[in-house]
Amino acid sequence: MGGGTAVESPGRALDGVLFDVDDTLVDTMAAFAAAIAAASRVWLPHLPEDRYDEVLALWRSDPNQHYRAYTRGEIDFDAQRMARANELQAAFSGRPLDDAAYVDWKDLFWGTFEASWTGFDDARPVVDALTAAGVRVGSLSNARVELQTRKLAAAGLPDVPLLVGVDTLGFGKPDPRVFAEACRRLGTDPERTAYVGDELDVDARAALAAGLVGVWLDRPGTRRGGPHPEDPAAARASGVVVIHGLAELPAVLAPTAG
Incomplete structure (x- = not known):
């Protein structure tokens, strides 16, 4: 050491x-970066790759504290995750994710995230x-x-x-x-x-x-x-x-x- x-x-x-x-x-930051990039290519296709760091920064800062609400037992895991995903979509001019679209978004995001630990x-x-x-x-x-x-x-x-x-x-x-x-x-x-x-x-x-x-x-x-x-x-x-x-x-x- x-x-x-x-x-x-x-x-x-x-x-x-x-x-x-x-x-x-x-x-985890690096794993989230890989997951954000994978999701952005599909769900924010208009966004240049050199802006993916901005997407990651918004994800990690979680300005509305959805994850903190989850850790207090106020909302469940998918509720906070979908809220944060839709914040990214809104901030970077993507289309909102309905329940079905969120499942696809989550599968791509989570699969990439888990493979990057x-x-x-x-x-x-x-x-x-x-x-x-x-x-x-x-x-x-x-x-x-x-x-x-x-x-x-x-x-x-x-x-x-x-x-x-x-x-x-x-x-x-x-x-x-x-x-x-x-x-x-x-x-x-x-x-x-x-x-x-x-x-x-x-x-x-x-x-x-x-x-x-x-x-x-x-x-x-x-x-x-x-x-x-x-x-x-x-x-x-x-x-x-x-x-x-x-x-x-x-x-x-x-x-x-x-």
Whole structure:
């Protein structure tokens, strides 16, 4: 595992690390880019390929927070997915998707997305390093357990257990109960457990509020934009640890001397 810059230590050794899955261990942004491109070629045929990045940016920012509504248990998975698909169609002058068209859109989008799952280069090394050091490792996600278990396996991380998904308790992050349940299943106290995720509010700050060490993985070039808070200085001021790659994570586990 390559070296990283020094990061803030929580001041104590930690017994466990919980990871977010999407855009933390698995390069979901790249998989979504492939899926967006495939869907755009069919459903936005007038759109030049050099604008597909704009479609991806709108998809990831989810400005109307449909996915957050899903994780709160307010709407089902297909309802949020169809709403977001039709937002893309409207924003880029495509025809609206009715129920039948959405099924075709989803089949193309999802098939491409699933075939494109890969792990980040720094994911396997950091999991191995933590495990070798005796740190318990697991994952917690705002997607379904079965889906994320398959995703981790496809990304070469079948040994990272998906402890809690959105379907475990019927809701997801930032509710503190999901972090508490994940720690219970990992067998660690929340105050001696770090949670690492790519979203500052729903991952790092929510973990901190639940009594864990909140770690924001601010990978260069992967911020979502839109309504998501993404200010490193503000993150640090709120008590969040900020890292820019998983290779930096072991430094977070080193207690401060003195």
